[in-house]
Amino acid sequence: MEAALTWYQNSAVASAVGNSPTITAVLSAFHALGFTFVMGGALFANLGKLGALFPSRPVEEMAGPGSRLIALGLVLSLPTGVLLVGPKAITAAHNSTFQLKLLLILAASAVQFGLLRRGTRAVGALGLTLWIGLALAACAFILLE
């Protein structure tokens, strides 16, 4: 693991990102856009599941589009996040807030794409909690970075 992180941090891609403020800025811009889509999708799908947004509408009308917006957000934010973390991959991997962020991405995605459609309201509550936790962890990572 350590060897892989060292290889990645010393790779040409990570160096290019680390040495170019413009590349970092563009990546960060699309990372933030992805974050916005993930948050928007998570709120819509999970508040919908909880019956808090449109109680008279079928849950599928919110869960489906909400999950698709989350997927689009992840498609934007995950690759950009991997590239952004390159120049500081070793430090980030040992950072507990960053580890929590990764864990929350996995857990929230598993609940969202694996359980939400079939699950009960409790799954909606769990999904919402995990996505909000992820947003807070992302903010904490900025705070403590």
Add this chain to the structure above:
Amino acid sequence: MLLQICEWLESTWLAELVTQSLYGFPIVVAVHLLGLGLSVGTVIWFDLRLLGKVLTAAPVSEVYRRLAPVMMIGFVMMFASGAVIFVGYATAAYNNPYFRIKLALIVLAGVNAAVFHFFTQRRLAGWDAWSAPPAAARAAGVISIASWVIVVLAGRMMSYTMF
């Protein structure tokens, strides 16, 4: 004149709080990002309803009524924290091209919302339940999504080119 106002803003106690305290700036940025997720992440669903892409069986007025509280909380968080950040770095922001793009697009989004509210929405009763709203409403949805996407992108570009 504007530059002098920016310089004065940077001399206030609020600017000092943002720039000098250890956690002041990152905390305000965190609130700004959460506000962004809540506001833009919610307004997009109303825009998609105007485009006839989601909740097509629900009246447009109901979609707005249900989303508005979350949207408003998000916009208050985003604009209040954004104003505080601006006070701290007003001169740098004033000279930053991405800040100008961001501000112009926020104004465009505001004008778009006002035009929708005062003109398009006046005839809402006639098309409230339509699954695909009229062209003017769809145009408002497209302009809103495009504006906010550019605001997000320019906002992040700004923070990397300002300091």
